[in-house]
Amino acid sequence: MDLLSPILPVEEPTIDPQLEVRVWDRRQGETRKAFRAFTLYRDQPDKRGFKEVGAQLNCSVQNVFKWAKKYDWYNRVRAWDVHEDQQAQEAQIRERRAMAERIAHSGKRLQDVALAQLEKLCDRLENGKPDPADPETDPAKKRRIYPELTPYQIARMYEVGVKSERVGRGEPDPDSPNNYAKFELVISTNPPVVEDPEEYAAAMALQDELMQE
Numbered sequence: 001m002d003l004l005s006p007i008l009p010v011e012e013p014t015i016d017p018q019l020e021v022r023v024w025d026r027r028q029g030e031t032r033k034a035f036r037a038f039t040l041y042r043d044q045p046d047k048r049g050f051k052e053v054g055a056q057l058n059c060s061v062q063n064v065f066k067w068a069k070k071y072d073w074y075n076r077v078r079a080w081d082v083h084e085d086q087q088a089q090e091a092q093i094r095e096r097r098a099m100a101e102r103i104a105h106s107g108k109r110l111q112d113v114a115l116a117q118l119e120k121l122c123d124r125l126e127n128g129k130p131d132p133a134d135p136e137t138d139p140a141k142k143r144r145i146y147p148e149l150t151p152y153q154i155a156r157m158y159e160v161g162v163k164s165e166r167v168g169r170g171e172p173d174p175d176s177p178n179n180y181a182k183f184e185l186v187i188s189t190n191p192p193v194v195e196d197p198e199e200y201a202a203a204m205a206l207q208d209e210l211m212q213e
Contacts, residue, residue: 023075023076024042034067036057037057037067038068042076042080048077050068125149131144131145
């Protein structure tokens with residue numbers, strides 16, 4: 001060995017985190033029965049008691065008390081409760097994130113359905129559809145039927161469209177009490193009350209026609 005060669009630093013031994021002893025793990029010198037008693041006590045947060053542990057292990061309460069004092073059950077159980085609470089909080093956070101992801105995914109699908117129906121409606125309004133009552137056999141010459149929107153439907157579509165564009169461009173919603181860039185769209189399956197029966201019939205016919213496609 002060369003005495004003049006530099007001394008290399010000694011590497012610290014790595015410790016497997018899975019093998020690290022936690023405060024609620026079995027302690028050195030703790031017997032199997034004593035540790036079993038501790039786990040019974042630890043895993044019953046709602047009804048912890050030396051009497052219950054002694055009854056399950058068929059030993060005296062005095063013996064259980066000695067184990068609890070010797071192996072510091074109080075602090076070990078307290079650390080266990082903190083650990084369990086942290087695990088529960090982390091699980092709840094994960095569940096909330098998963099729920100938010102599901103809601104966002106469902107919202108995107110609803111938007112896709114709405115956009116697909118909107119494209120159908122726009123095409124129908126622009127190009128109409130062949131009139132089945134027209135005897136003409138040539139599709140290019142066949143008479144076409146164009147659906148008509150009621151004044152309420154036109155006004156409602158325009159209102160929702162304006163709000164959607166405003167929110168998409170990051171502009172505040174003037175109807176919001178806090179003037180935030182958001183709006184609430186309430187969808188009702190009940191048609192609005194109208195005074196004109198013909199207008200009501202036209203609205204329902206258009207709705208049935210779109211639902212059949």
